[in-house]
Amino acid sequence: MTAVEAESGRVEGEADEPGWEVDPDDEWGVAVITTVGRQIKLRREAAGLRVPDFGRAVGYGEDMIYKIESGKRIPRQEFLDRADEVLEAGGLLSAAWEDVKKVRYPKKVRALGKLEARAVEIGLYECHIVPGLLQTPEHARAVIGAAQPPYSPDDVERMVAARLARQSVFDRDPAPALSFVMEEGVLRRPVGGRAAWRGQLRRLLDVAQLHHVVLQVMPTDCETHSGLDGRIELLKFDDGTAMGRSDGAFNGRPTSDPRQLRILELRYGTIRAQALPPRESLAFVRQLLGEA
Template identity: 40%
Template sequence: MSVNEEERPERPSEVDGTAHLFRALGKIIKVLRRNAGLSQAELAEATHCSEDLVSSVERGVRTPQPDFLVRADPVLGADGVLIAAVDDVREALARARVRHPDWFQDFAKAEAEAVALHYYEVQAVPGVLQTPSYSRFLFENRRPMLDEETIEKRVADRISRQAILDKWPTPTISFVLEAAVLLRPFGGPDVHREQLRRILDVARRRTVELQIMPLDGQEHPYLDGAFTLLTPRGRREVAYTEIYGHARLITDPELVRQYAERYGIIRARALPPRESIDWIEKLLGEL
């Protein structure tokens, strides 16, 4: 989701304590791991996941999925503490599918259930790649201003969508980001570096294709704004656009075909995934 999703007013369904739950669980897991004398790499190996996942969960960047909690509990000697949180996590994830603003709920539901997702972004890092700090900065600078409680809940809503990156089987996922998106130091140097590291974490996964559209390209097939292509399970591909908070879920086959064609050409003219990773690493090294 782009920064434009912020334009609609707050809804009661957006307000709950999910962000606090996930941050608290991350802190508990970190303490348990250290008490058990394990490194993040050792916990990752014992729970059959990546070290990056463990690090992100402990920092509150990613949601601790129920299956991870079940595997981690005996490894960390938690005596059922983490397993006891599984039902609460499942409930929080279920709420995340319906607590988004009413105008965004159709897309959020389709995104959570999709078998294929393709994101093209021109303004800011897509919501499913944002760190909490980056997301919070965007909401803090939104006008008209939001109160602190609303900001916390909207950050939680946005971060909760990232559960799709950890699903198995993982949907087909690709991103094309305009280079300008990553050159903007939203939030300052520390937030910028953390956000770039997060994007690198996702880009290096074998389940994700991420490409950068360089600034020096002489031709561009589409300059009208960000869009997302998604394929719901058992249904045809659809397109989603959002301009100043006005969301549009496009189902007309001809219009969807046009967006798919544009995306294909954009991908062909963007840097390949390996070169895109190198580009981000070089940018990070220069900061």
């Protein structure tokens, strides 16, 4: 499954992180994690286990146990499974993962992931970065880690894992039609170092071989460019509805208005026509990889 496993599984780069902080603005997430933490605490106390003893039994420090029980930390699946075993919960704590996994990523990312999971067509023009759906873990970590002011290490890993989890869209059946247009300058920038850069270029070539994916490059020497206003995203659904968003239109807000969507579709279609054809785009990426 490329760089990411199924939504219910572990994501590369996540293994060293015992959990993530709960976003206080995510009301549903807070409710879920608080309820799970309370259940763990009640069962621990009923079993007569002090926090230090329970922590040693499950392999976590006292501070982490307190955070999970108070609903301030999102537990990993391994923690829930181990807690279920130690507290003899009969599978009830392990089963809580079904709810926890739905709120482990930021609220905005979950909303976007739901839309992408429904879409039958996804079109994306990116002018500053490689699209998140195409990023390798190393590239995503470098991009997110370069933000100023910087994110905490925990937040970086959470955002990387969330970005990679969205890539499950490539494994859907039936597969959605996916098209991407990226700037030449973006592909030339060795974000994360040369090794990470080479890995990202190889990832682009691999994805472009999929029958439902079209990848194009906008050359720097293009004299007419209709994407100078910024990023464009278009999603179409099987019920005939659609959603679009552009940095340079309608205040950057998502829109489903048919008239506004026509404008975005016109811009995106023009950008695709101005970009290199798919075959030439792949040849360009291969050339870059040879130079990397």
